[in-house]
Amino acid sequence: MGIQIRHAMIVDRQTIRFNAIDLQGLQLLGNCLGHFARDHGLRLVTLSGQLGAGKTSLVRSWLTALGVSGRIKSPSFSVVESYQLDDGSQVAHCDFYRLDDPLAWQAAGLRDALASDLALVEWPAKAQGLPTADLSLTIDWSQANDPEGPRDIRVSLATPLCNELMQVAQKAGLSPQRCDAPSGPTDQPVDPHKRASMGGLVQAVGAVSAVGAGSASGLLSLSFVLVPTDAQATAVTAVRVWPSKDYTRISIEHDNAKLGFYTQTLQNPPRLFVDISGVRLNDKLKTLLASVKPDDPYISQLRVGQYKPDVVRIVFDLRTDIKPQVFTLKPVAQYRHRLVIDLYPKIARDPLLALLEQVDESRRDPAEAARIQDILSGKTGPSFTDPSQTPTDQAKPSDQTAQADSKDKAAPRVPSGPSGPSGPKKEPATKRLVTIALDPGHGGEDPGAIGKRGTREKEVVLRIARLLKRKIDQQPGMRAYLTRDGDYFVPLGRRVAKARRVKADLFVSIHADAWVSPRARGSSVYVLSERGASSTAARWMAKKENSSDEIGGVRIGAADEDVAQVLLDMSTTAQIRDSLKLASFVLDQVQTINRLHKQQVEQAGFAVLKAPDIPSILVETAFISNPEEERRLRDANYQDQMAEALMRGIKAYVDKNPPLAKSRMM
Numbered sequence: 001m002g003i004q005i006r007h008a009m010i011v012d013r014q015t016i017r018f019n020a021i022d023l024q025g026l027q028l029l030g031n032c033l034g035h036f037a038r039d040h041g042l043r044l045v046t047l048s049g050q051l052g053a054g055k056t057s058l059v060r061s062w063l064t065a066l067g068v069s070g071r072i073k074s075p076s077f078s079v080v081e082s083y084q085l086d087d088g089s090q091v092a093h094c095d096f097y098r099l100d101d102p103l104a105w106q107a108a109g110l111r112d113a114l115a116s117d118l119a120l121v122e123w124p125a126k127a128q129g130l131p132t133a134d135l136s137l138t139i140d141w142s143q144a145n146d147p148e149g150p151r152d153i154r155v156s157l158a159t160p161l162c163n164e165l166m167q168v169a170q171k172a173g174l175s176p177q178r179c180d181a182p183s184g185p186t187d188q189p190v191d192p193h194k195r196a197s198m199g200g201l202v203q204a205v206g207a208v209s210a211v212g213a214g215s216a217s218g219l220l221s222l223s224f225v226l227v228p229t230d231a232q233a234t235a236v237t238a239v240r241v242w243p244s245k246d247y248t249r250i251s252i253e254h255d256n257a258k259l260g261f262y263t264q265t266l267q268n269p270p271r272l273f274v275d276i277s278g279v280r281l282n283d284k285l286k287t288l289l290a291s292v293k294p295d296d297p298y299i300s301q302l303r304v305g306q307y308k309p310d311v312v313r314i315v316f317d318l319r320t321d322i323k324p325q326v327f328t329l330k331p332v333a334q335y336r337h338r339l340v341i342d343l344y345p346k347i348a349r350d351p352l353l354a355l356l357e358q359v360d361e362s363r364r365d366p367a368e369a370a371r372i373q374d375i376l377s378g379k380t381g382p383s384f385t386d387p388s389q390t391p392t393d394q395a396k397p398s399d400q401t402a403q404a405d406s407k408d409k410a411a412p413r414v415p416s417g418p419s420g421p422s423g424p425k426k427e428p429a430t431k432r433l434v435t436i437a438l439d440p441g442h443g444g445e446d447p448g449a450i451g452k453r454g455t456r457e458k459e460v461v462l463r464i465a466r467l468l469k470r471k472i473d474q475q476p477g478m479r480a481y482l483t484r485d486g487d488y489f490v491p492l493g494r495r496v497a498k499a500r501r502v503k504a505d506l507f508v509s510i511h512a513d514a515w516v517s518p519r520a521r522g523s524s525v526y527v528l529s530e531r532g533a534s535s536t537a538a539r540w541m542a543k544k545e546n547s548s549d550e551i552g553g554v555r556i557g558a559a560d561e562d563v564a565q566v567l568l569d570m571s572t573t574a575q576i577r578d579s580l581k582l583a584s585f586v587l588d589q590v591q592t593i594n595r596l597h598k599q600q601v602e603q604a605g606f607a608v609l610k611a612p613d614i615p616s617i618l619v620e621t622a623f624i625s626n627p628e629e630e631r632r633l634r635d636a637n638y639q640d641q642m643a644e645a646l647m648r649g650i651k652a653y654v655d656k657n658p659p660l661a662k663s664r665m666m
C-alpha cells in the first residue's frame with residue numbers, strides 16, 4: 001500500500017452538538033456516522049474524550065454499520081486494528097493512548113494505517129502533526145461518576161457537510177443542534193496540543209452560554225490535564241497483577257494511608273470503573289497496562305488516566321460479569337499500603353470443575369464426570385460457596401450441608417485405621433478413587449520464605465506439588481487435586497474449603513520454610529494440635545505460616561468468619577489421630593532422601609490443617625534459609641525425589657487405611 005499524503009484544504013468548519021446522549025444514543029450516533037462517512041468519502045476521523053467516555057463503543061457501532069462482524073477488539077493494546085470490508089476497502093481503528101513519543105505515529109506501520117480508506121483515531125492529541133481530520137468528534141462526559149450518565153458530543157466537520165449530517169441524524173432519531181458560532185477555519189496540520197486546548201476553551205465558553213455560569217461540564221476536560229496539586233496525592237510505588245482462573249488480583253502499592261476509592265460495575269459490555277483519589281498517575285502506575293496479560297481470564301482491556309487533579313481512573317473492559325472486591329491493606333512484611341482490586345467471576349468457580357479439568361482426559365471416569373456436571377449445573381448437591389463472597393450467596397445452606405456431610409464422613413473413619421476392629425486389610429465393597437488434595441503454600445502476593453539466593457518458597461513448592469500430582473495420578477485408584485495451580489494467592493480458609501468441596505480424603509500442604517538461623521536444616525512433618533504446640537519451634541512455624549493471609553491479603557468479611565466458625569465448632573480429635581498416622585508414614589519416606597529436622601511428627605495450630613473431616617499434614621520439605629538446602633530445593637532432581645517420597649508415604653497410608661465404601665455425592 002502506497003503512502004498517501006493528504007492535502008487538507010482550508011475550509012470552514014462547523015460543529016454539531018448532540019446533548020445528553022445516553023449509551024444507546026451513542027451507538028445510534030456511531031451507526032449513523034458510519035453510513036454518513038462512507039457515503040461522503042470521509043477518510044480520517046478523530047475521537048477525543050476522557051477514559052471511559054465511550055469512544056470505543058461508538059467506533060464499534062460505526063464498524064458494525066460498515067458490515068464488520070464478529071468481535072471488534074479495542075486497539076488500546078495493539079495501537080491498530082485493521083479490517084477489510086466486503087467491498088475490499090481497508091479500515092484502520094487506531095488508539096494512540098499508549099504512544100510515548102508524539103512522533104511515533106509517523107513510523108511506517110502507523111502511517112500506512114492512517115492511509116487506509118478510513119482511519120478512526122482515538123486519542124489524536126497523543127500524535128503530533130496528524131493531518132487535519134475530515135471529521136473530529138469529542139465526547140464530554142461531565143457526570144463521569146455515573147458511567148451510564150449522559151454524554152455531550154461535538155462533531156466538527158466541513159460546513160457544507162453539516163447540513164447533510166443534521167438531516168441524517170434527525171432521521172435516525174437523534175437531536176442534533178448546530179452550534180451558532182462556527183469554530184473557525186482550520187488550516188493545514190496544526191499542533192494537536194494547541195488544538196486540544198483551544199477545543200477546551202471553546203467548550204468552556206459554550207457551556208457558559210448554553211447552561212449559564214456554574215456549569216462544570218466545560219471545566220472537566222481542562223482539569224483533566226492539570227498536574228495534581230493536592231498535598232495528599234501520593235505516588236504509586238509498585239503495581240502487580242495476579243491472573244488465575246479463580247480470580248484476577250491487581251495490587252497497587254503506595255504510601256498514602258488516606259487513599260480513597262470509588263468503584264462501579266457496568267453490564268453490556270461488562271466493565272469496571274475504579275476511581276482512586278489521593279494518587280498521582282506516574283510511570284509505575286502506567287505499567288499496569290503492560291502488566292495485564294493478553295490471556296487474562298477476566299480482563300480483556302484496561303485503561304488508566306489522571307482524570308481529575310487528584311483522581312486516577314482505571315477502566316477495566318471485562319470478559320465476563322464480575323463481582324469486584326476492592327479493599328485496602330495496611331503495611332505488612334515487605335509491603336507498604338496496598339489497594340487490592342479482586343475480580344471474581346459473578347458465579348464462583350467451583351473447585352469440582354477444577355478437579356475435572358485437572359484430571360488427565362484419558363483417566364477420566366465418564367460416570368463421575370457426568371455426576372460432577374450434574375452438580376455443577378445445579379441438578380444435584382449443594383453449590384460451592386466461595387468464602388470470599390458475601391454471605392447472601394447461600395453461604396448458610398451450603399455450609400450446613402457440608403457440615404452434616406462431614407460429620408457423617410468423619411465418624412466411620414476412625415475404626416478404619418489399623419487398630420480398628422475391622423482390620424487394616426479389609427477390601428472396600430466398591431472401588432472408588434481416593435482424592436488427595438495437594439496444597440502448595442503461599443502464592444501471588446505472598447512469596448513465602450525467600451532464600452539467600454532469591455529462591456522463593458511459593459515457586460519451589462508449586463513445582464514439587466505438580467510433580468507429586470503427576471505421580472499420584474499414575475497410581476491406580478488415586479488422583480490428586482491442587483488447591484493452587486498457578487502463581488496467585490489462595491487464602492488459608494479457602495484452601496480448606498476447596499479440599500472439602502472436592503471431598504478430598506487427605507490433605508497435604510507443601511512448604512519450604514525459613515528459620516532465624518541459616519544452620520537450621522532438615523525436613524519436618526506437622527499436624528494440627530488442639531492444645532498448644534509440641535515445641536516452641538513448631539509454634540513459631542505455625543504462626544509464620546498462618547501470617548500468609550495477612551501478607552497475601554484477604555478482605556475481612558462476614559462470610560469468612562462463617563466458614564471459620566463451622567471449622568471451630570467441630571471436633572478435630574479423630575482427624576488429628578488419622579493425621580498423625582499419615583504424617584508418620586510420610587516422615588518415614590522423607591527421611592530416605594533428606595535428614596529430618598526432628599525425629600517425630602510435630603504439632604501446632606496451623607490454620608490450613610483445620611478441616612475437621614480430612615486427615616491433614618503440612619510438610620516442610622527443607623529449610624530454604626539453609627544455603628545447602630536452598631541449593632537442593634532448586635534442584636529438579638531433589639524436587640522429584642521429594643515428590644516421590646511424599647507419594648510413597650501417602651500411598652502407604654492409603655494401602656493401610658483404604659477409604660470406606662460408601663455412597664458419595666460424587
Ligand SMILES: [Zn+2]
Pocket residue numbers: 441442448449457511512513545
Ligand atoms: Zn510456608
